Amino acid sequence: MDPILSIQNLNLHYSGQHILKNINLSIPDRKITVLLGPSGCGKTSLLRCINRLTDLHEDVKLSGSIMMNGQDVLDRNMDVNELRRKTGLVSQRPYPLPMSIFDNVAYGMRIHGERRKSVLKEKVRHYLGKASLWDEVKDRLNEPAGRLSIGQQQRLCIARGLAVEPEIILADEPTSALDPMSSRSIEEEFVRLKKDYAVIMVTHILRQARRIADHVVFIYMGEIVEQAPAEEFFSNPKEERTRMYLEGLFN
Amino acid sequence: MKTKEAEERVMLWIMRFAALSIVLVLGLIILSILIRGLPSLSWDMISQIPKGGFYYGKEGGILNAIIGSLYLSAGATLLAMIIGIPAALYINVYAARHDRMAAAARFFLDLLWGVPSIVYGAFAFSMMILLGMRTSLLAGIVTVALFILPIMIRAIDEVLRSVSPGLSEASYALGATRTQTAFRVLVKQTMPGIITAILLSFGRAIGDAAAVLFTTGYTDHIPTSPDQPAATLPLAIFFQLSSPIPEVRDRAFAAAVVLTLIILIISLLARWLSHKYEKRRIKF
Amino acid sequence: MRPFSKIRDKAAWLWMLGSMVLVLIVPVLIAYGLIAKSTPLFQDNLIVDILMGSDWKPVRGSFGFLPFIAGSVYVTLMALLIATPLCLLTAIYLTHYARKRTLRLMHPIIDILAGIPSVVYGVWGILVIVPLVSDTIAPMFGVSTSGYTLLSGALVLAVMIIPFILNIMIEVMRSIPEELTESSMALGATRWQSVKKVIMRKAAPGLASAVVFGLSRAFGETIAVLMVIGNVPKVPASVFDPAYPLPSLIANNYGEMLSIPRYDAALMFAALILFVIVLLFNLASRFFITRYEMKQKGTLK
Ligand SMILES: Nc1ncnc2c1ncn2[C@@H]1O[C@H](COP(=O)(O)OP(=O)(O)O)[C@@H](O)[C@H]1O
Ligand SMILES: [Mg+2]
Numbered sequence: 125m126d127p128i129l130s131i132q133n134l135n136l137h138y139s140g141q142h143i144l145k146n147i148n149l150s151i152p153d154r155k156i157t158v159l160l161g162p163s164g165c166g167k168t169s170l171l172r173c174i175n176r177l178t179d180l181h182e183d184v185k186l187s188g189s190i191m192m193n194g195q196d197v198l199d200r201n202m203d204v205n206e207l208r209r210k211t212g213l214v215s216q217r218p219y220p221l222p223m224s225i226f227d228n229v230a231y232g233m234r235i236h237g238e239r240r241k242s243v244l245k246e247k248v249r250h251y252l253g254k255a256s257l258w259d260e261v262k263d264r265l266n267e268p269a270g271r272l273s274i275g276q277q278q279r280l281c282i283a284r285g286l287a288v289e290p291e292i293i294l295a296d297e298p299t300s301a302l303d304p305m306s307s308r309s310i311e312e313e314f315v316r317l318k319k320d321y322a323v324i325m326v327t328h329i330l331r332q333a334r335r336i337a338d339h340v341v342f343i344y345m346g347e348i349v350e351q352a353p354a355e356e357f358f359s360n361p362k363e364e365r366t367r368m369y370l371e372g373l374f375n
Numbered sequence: 376m377k378t379k380e381a382e383e384r385v386m387l388w389i390m391r392f393a394a395l396s397i398v399l400v401l402g403l404i405i406l407s408i409l410i411r412g413l414p415s416l417s418w419d420m421i422s423q424i425p426k427g428g429f430y431y432g433k434e435g436g437i438l439n440a441i442i443g444s445l446y447l448s449a450g451a452t453l454l455a456m457i458i459g460i461p462a463a464l465y466i467n468v469y470a471a472r473h474d475r476m477a478a479a480a481r482f483f484l485d486l487l488w489g490v491p492s493i494v495y496g497a498f499a500f501s502m503m504i505l506l507g508m509r510t511s512l513l514a515g516i517v518t519v520a521l522f523i524l525p526i527m528i529r530a531i532d533e534v535l536r537s538v539s540p541g542l543s544e545a546s547y548a549l550g551a552t553r554t555q556t557a558f559r560v561l562v563k564q565t566m567p568g569i570i571t572a573i574l575l576s577f578g579r580a581i582g583d584a585a586a587v588l589f590t591t592g593y594t595d596h597i598p599t600s601p602d603q604p605a606a607t608l609p610l611a612i613f614f615q616l617s618s619p620i621p622e623v624r625d626r627a628f629a630a631a632v633v634l635t636l637i638i639l640i641i642s643l644l645a646r647w648l649s650h651k652y653e654k655r656r657i658k659f
Numbered sequence: 660m661r662p663f664s665k666i667r668d669k670a671a672w673l674w675m676l677g678s679m680v681l682v683l684i685v686p687v688l689i690a691y692g693l694i695a696k697s698t699p700l701f702q703d704n705l706i707v708d709i710l711m712g713s714d715w716k717p718v719r720g721s722f723g724f725l726p727f728i729a730g731s732v733y734v735t736l737m738a739l740l741i742a743t744p745l746c747l748l749t750a751i752y753l754t755h756y757a758r759k760r761t762l763r764l765m766h767p768i769i770d771i772l773a774g775i776p777s778v779v780y781g782v783w784g785i786l787v788i789v790p791l792v793s794d795t796i797a798p799m800f801g802v803s804t805s806g807y808t809l810l811s812g813a814l815v816l817a818v819m820i821i822p823f824i825l826n827i828m829i830e831v832m833r834s835i836p837e838e839l840t841e842s843s844m845a846l847g848a849t850r851w852q853s854v855k856k857v858i859m860r861k862a863a864p865g866l867a868s869a870v871v872f873g874l875s876r877a878f879g880e881t882i883a884v885l886m887v888i889g890n891v892p893k894v895p896a897s898v899f900d901p902a903y904p905l906p907s908l909i910a911n912n913y914g915e916m917l918s919i920p921r922y923d924a925a926l927m928f929a930a931l932i933l934f935v936i937v938l939l940f941n942l943a944s945r946f947f948i949t950r951y952e953m954k955q956k957g958t959l960k
Contacts, residue, residue, distance in 0.1 A: 175845060177841055177844070177845065180837075180840075180841065182758055182759065205379070205380070205848070208846065208847045209846065209847035211845075212845075212846075213845035215841070215845075217838070219836070219838050219839050221839070221857050222839075222860045222861040222954075223857075223860065231848075232846035235379075235852055236847060281842070284846065285845075288847060379848075379849050379851075379852060380849060382849075383849045383850065383852075386851050387752075387756060389748060390756060391752060393744075393745050393748035393752065394749040394753065394765070396745065397749055397768070397821060397825070398765075398768055400772075400821075401768055401772050404779070404783045404818075407783055407786045407787050408779060408782060408786075411782075411786055457678075458678040458681055458682065459678070459682075461675040461677075461678040461679075462679045462681075462682050465675035465676060465678065465679045468675075469672075469675065469676075470679075480679065482945065484682070485941065485945060486686075486942060487941075489875040489876055489879065489937050490686070490934060490937055490938070491879025491880065491881060491906060491933055491937060493879065493881045493906045493909055493933065494879065494930050494937075495689070496913075497693075497909050497926065497927060497929075498693060501692060501696050501923070501927060502692065504917070504923075524682055524685075528682065552664075553668075553672070554667075554668045554671040554672055554675075555668070557675070558671070575774070582775070582776025582777065582778070582779075583776070583777070584881070585882055585910060588910055588913070609776055609778040609882070610778075612779070612781075612782060613778055613781070613886070616782065616785070616886075631778075631782045634776055634778070634779060635775065635776075638771075638774050638775060638776060638779075639771065642767070642770055645770075
C-alpha cells in the first residue's frame, strides 16, 4: 500500500540548533506509527513539521520534503490552513476552547465554512460518538468544556480534531496528563481510529508502544535510529542504541 | 475559503498601523515639546528666577520652579518612603503569614491607586483652611506624599513579593527575627527594585500639578523654609502658558522641556536599574 | 537575644504597623472629610436638582452639576472609544504577530508614555491637537471652532490612558497559554480567527478590567484636559463644543470658593463624586481581573 505521508531528508533548525537531522520516513495509511524516543529527542518537533506548526516559531529553518497526496507540505505555496485541517492534532494536554462542549466540536467545522445547524448537530453527535464521549455528555452539550474531567477533555479534543475530517491524526503523548484508567481508554480509542485514519503517535512509554504500535520509529537526538514493524522492532532490534533504549538504559 | 486569509492580511495591516501610531504619537509629543521649547531654553532660563513677576515680567527664568519642584518631590518621596517601605514590608513579612490580610491590604491599595490627585489636593486644601494654614512647601510635600504612597507601596510590594519565600525562611532558620529578616535580607536583596519603585514615585511627584495647585501655591522666589510657598515646574507651565506675553509663554515651554527631560531620565534610569536587577536576583 | 535588640525589634515592628494603619486610615479620612464638607450643599438644594440641574450660578446659590457630570462622562467615554480599539489591536499585534524583539522595544515606549506628566500632555494638546481640531478636523465637518473642544479633550485623554490600558492588555494576552492558539490553528483556523474566536473570549474579563481601569484613570484626569477642553459650563451638544469636566471645575475655582457661600461645599461635592466614581471603577476592574484569574485557574485544574 502507498504511504500516506512520505518524509525525505527533513532537517529542522531552531535558532541555529540542529533539532531534526536528515529524517527519512514513510507513514502507512490506517496503521498506528509510534514515534519512540527519550524526552527532548525531537518527537514533538517532527509532528509540528508535519502540520507546519513550526511556522509559529521565530528563527526556524526547515529543509527537505514531506509529500502528502502528491503535494509537498513544506512548499511555500502550501495552503497551511487546509493542511492543518487534514492533519488532526491531539496534544499532550487537552486545551479545550473557552466555549461549550458543542461549540468545541463545531468550532473547526464553522471555521471551514459549515453554517447549517442541522449538519453541525448531526456531525457533533457523530464525532462525539466516535470519540466515545457522546453518552457522557449528550445531556450537557451547552456546558463549558472546562468543566469536563481531564480524560473527557482529551476525548473532546479528539472529537474536535476528527470533526474537521482529517486524513492523518497526529497525537503527541496524548495520555501523559491522564490517570491510568483514562490513558487505557484513550489508547483503545486510537486502536479503533486506525480503521479510518493514519495515526502517528508520539510516546516515550515503552509498554504503551508495545500495546498499540503497528510500526515503530525510534528517534534519538534528532536522528532516526531504527524503524521497523512493531513485532520485529521489539523482538529483534538491529541497532545497539535501540537495544539499550529497550532495556531502559536511557531513561 | 480564501476570505479568511484575506481578512487576516487586512487585519494585520490595521494592527501594524495601530501599533505604529502609538509609537508615532510618543515621538510627536516629545518632538513638538522640544521644537517649541528648546529655542527658549538657555543657561539664563534655568539659572535665574523670574524678574518682575512670573506672569508679567519678560525677564528671568524658571530656576524658582526647578528648585521648588526638586524640593517638593524629594521631600514628598522621602516622606512617602518613611511610611511606604515599612508598610510594604509589613504586608510581606507580617501579613504574609495570614494570606487573607495581605490580600486585603493589596486590594485596598489597588483601589486607592487611581484616586486622582485633584481629590487629594481638594481634601488637603479644605484641611488647610480648617487649620488656618496657608499654601506652603510643607503642605505640598504632605499632600503629594499621600498621593504617591499607594503607588510606591504597591510597586515595592511587587518587588518584595517576587523574592521567593525561601529566602525569608532561610533567614528565619538562622535565628533572625522578622524585623531583621525584613530589613537585612529582604530590603538588601531587592534594593535595585526598591530604588526603581522610588524613582517612579519621584517621577509621579514631580509631574503632578493638580495636588500642588491648591497646597503649594506659587512664587517667584526660591523657598528658604518649608512654611513658604514654592513654585513647581508643572504649575510654571500651567500658569505661564496662559500669559499674553510671548516671553512668559516661552518660559512655560522651556519648563515643559525641562520637566520632560527629567521624566525621560527617570524613566530610562528605572529601566536600566530593573534590567540589572532582573539579572542579579538570586533564584531559589 | 539581647534586650536591646529586642526593643529595637519591637520599635521596628511598631513602625511598620503604624505606617500600614496610617495608609489605611487616610482614605477613610478623605472620604469623611469630603462628605462632611459637602453636606451644607444639600441643606437648601435637592440632590436631584444638584445632580440633574444644569443651572450653574454659584453667586445665586444654584448649583446644577449636570454640565460637569456630562462633560466628564462624555470626555471619558470618547477617550475610551478612541483608546480601546487602538490598544486592543496593538496588544494583539504585539503578543500574537510581532517578533518578540518588537514587544521588548515597545515596553520602554509604553513606560515613557505612562510617565509623561499630565501638564506636558496639555502642552502637546495646545501645540498639536487644538490646532488640528480647529484647522483640519472641524472644517471637514463644516464647523468653525477655536479648537478648545470636547474632541480635543478626548483626543489628549485617549493618548494619556493608552499606556495604562495597553500594559494590562498585553499582560492579559501573554498570560493565555500559547497552546490554546495552537489548538485552534491546528484545526485549520488562521491566527486572526483564533484570536477573534478563542483568545479574545478567554481574555474577555481581563480585557474588560483593562478598559475599566482606563476609565477610572480618565475620569480623574485634570490638568491636561482642562488645558484643551474649553471649560464652558454647558452640556455640550456636539464634539466641537467646549465642555467642563468635574476635575476642571475644582481646579479652576478653588481660589474663589471661600468668597461665595456654599461654593466650597459644591467643589468638595465634586471631589467626592470623583473619589466615589474612581473607587467604584477600580472595584469593578478588580472584580473583572479576579474573575479572569479564577477562570484561568478553573480550566487549568
Ligand atoms: N520553539 C523552540 N525553540 C528552540 N528550541 C526548541 C523549540 N522547541 C523545541 N526545541 C528544542 O528541540 C529539541 C526537541 O524538542 P521536542 O521536539 O519537544 O522533543 P520531544 O518532544 O522529543 O521531547 C529540544 O532540545 C528542545 O529544547
Ligand atoms: Mg514532546
